[in-house]
Amino acid sequence: MEKKKLTINFGAGPAKIPPSVLLEAQNDLLDYKGLGISVLEMSHRSSEFSKILHTTENLLCELLNIPQNYKVIFLQGGGSGQFSAVPLNLIGLKKDHCADYVVTGAWSGKAAKEAEKYGKINTVFPKMDSYTKIPDVSNWNLNPDASYVYYCSNETVHGVEFNFIPDTKGTTLVCDMSSNFLSRPVDVSKFGLLFAGAQKNAGCAGVTVVIVREDLLGYAAKECPIILDYKVQAGMNSLYNTPPCFSIYIMGLVCEWIKNNGGLEAMEKLSITKSKLLYDIIDESNGFYVCPVESQSRSRMNIFFRIGSINGDEELEKKFLDEAAKRSMLSLKGHRSVGGIRASLYNAVTVEETKALAEYMIEFMKVHRK
Ligand code: PLP
Numbered sequence: 001m002e003k004k005k006l007t008i009n010f011g012a013g014p015a016k017i018p019p020s021v022l023l024e025a026q027n028d029l030l031d032y033k034g035l036g037i038s039v040l041e042m043s044h045r046s047s048e049f050s051k052i053l054h055t056t057e058n059l060l061c062e063l064l065n066i067p068q069n070y071k072v073i074f075l076q077g078g079g080s081g082q083f084s085a086v087p088l089n090l091i092g093l094k095k096d097h098c099a100d101y102v103v104t105g106a107w108s109g110k111a112a113k114e115a116e117k118y119g120k121i122n123t124v125f126p127k128m129d130s131y132t133k134i135p136d137v138s139n140w141n142l143n144p145d146a147s148y149v150y151y152c153s154n155e156t157v158h159g160v161e162f163n164f165i166p167d168t169k170g171t172t173l174v175c176d177m178s179s180n181f182l183s184r185p186v187d188v189s190k191f192g193l194l195f196a197g198a199q200k201n202a203g204c205a206g207v208t209v210v211i212v213r214e215d216l217l218g219y220a221a222k223e224c225p226i227i228l229d230y231k232v233q234a235g236m237n238s239l240y241n242t243p244p245c246f247s248i249y250i251m252g253l254v255c256e257w258i259k260n261n262g263g264l265e266a267m268e269k270l271s272i273t274k275s276k277l278l279y280d281i282i283d284e285s286n287g288f289y290v291c292p293v294e295s296q297s298r299s300r301m302n303i304f305f306r307i308g309s310i311n312g313d314e315e316l317e318k319k320f321l322d323e324a325a326k327r328s329m330l331s332l333k334g335h336r337s338v339g340g341i342r343a344s345l346y347n348a349v350t351v352e353e354t355k356a357l358a359e360y361m362i363e364f365m366k367v368h369r370k
Helices: 019-030 047-064 078-093 106-115 230-235 245-260 263-283 314-326 351-368
Strands: 070-075 098-101 120-123 148-152 172-176 193-197 208-213 302-307 341-344
Touching: 019 245, 047 070, 047 208, 047 245, 047 263, 070 078, 070 230, 078 098, 078 106, 078 148, 078 172, 078 193, 078 208, 098 106, 106 120, 106 148, 106 172, 208 230, 245 263, 263 302, 263 351, 302 314, 314 341, 314 351
Parallel strands: 098 120, 098 148, 148 172, 172 193
Antiparallel strands: 070 208, 193 208, 302 341
16 A cells, blocks of 8 residues: 655644644544543533643643742633733733833734733834844833733744743733743743743644733723633633633643653753754755844744745745645745745654755755755
8 A cells, every 4th residue: 555645734823733642632532531422522611621621731830830829721812812811901010001012023013013902012122124133132121110021932923032031120021922832941930921822832723821920810901801801710710601622622632742752841852953953954055045033033933934045036935835745845835924934843843854844955955056
């Protein structure tokens, strides 16, 4: 029998899920642990679902070493839902109703724009012409009266990642960790709140995890929709309304998989190895491949590059994508707003799969270099 060609998903999201997780879910889809009904059909008030919810939460606490004084909540509405939920819950922490936003790419930019509906927003450095770096922290204009400082630890579109946690001089720190969540150890105690959509490293779309320090609960604006009120959701263990049950279940399986594969330290080592494979080729290609992002701000998760020149030779890039697809390497196209190529190397993408892409990049360069 002909061997099926291995398809590799380099998509930025919803992204690859470990095959062993999908296999386990396949069984539970038909009959959840002998209950006779699918995991999709279980009541969110049942003891079985309660176990799933607690298992997922406990695994997250274990992997991230979440301190006791934090609540973990599972919400719907995605990362974009949290753009609104954060100011609605936290802008009133201080009397001025203002917040600092660190805009290093499209997602933090969208979050700042959304927050403007609810308070005074200060962007801590002037808007950049292109998102290719994290401006020097010593030049950030932080407002000591801000209720919080907001940033995005990995800008998925531009491939810009923080390799440090900013020091906000005591102001509450809020982070959108959607696209590098669970890819490296994180000191949660440095944050007032962090959130992450699951569909990159932590499972499938539908659930967004919020990890929030308890003393920040109870400041929601009166117009905050009740389902976005962290105090209500935390007080009811994410069960104020029907939670995204299946996505929480999948997140639990992914956390288990991470734990069984060495935890966040191991995930970090793998991401360093995988991203280095591609960045080395880019840097040694004498300008055939170009990554516009400064080396210390380059993302390990989303490797963004152009082919032919810094602005990209679109014909060559199309050829690269077409030939990649013939080799069953999918979703390498850059985000529609920036073009180019983007290889997303989330936890479930293996070193072998990354090597296959690296080999293809070398081959493609040999054939097409002028
Ligand atoms: N934040 C980041 C860093 C993202 O990458 C995305 C989506 O890709 C979002 C927020 C928005 O997430 P959602 O589509 O779940 O609203």
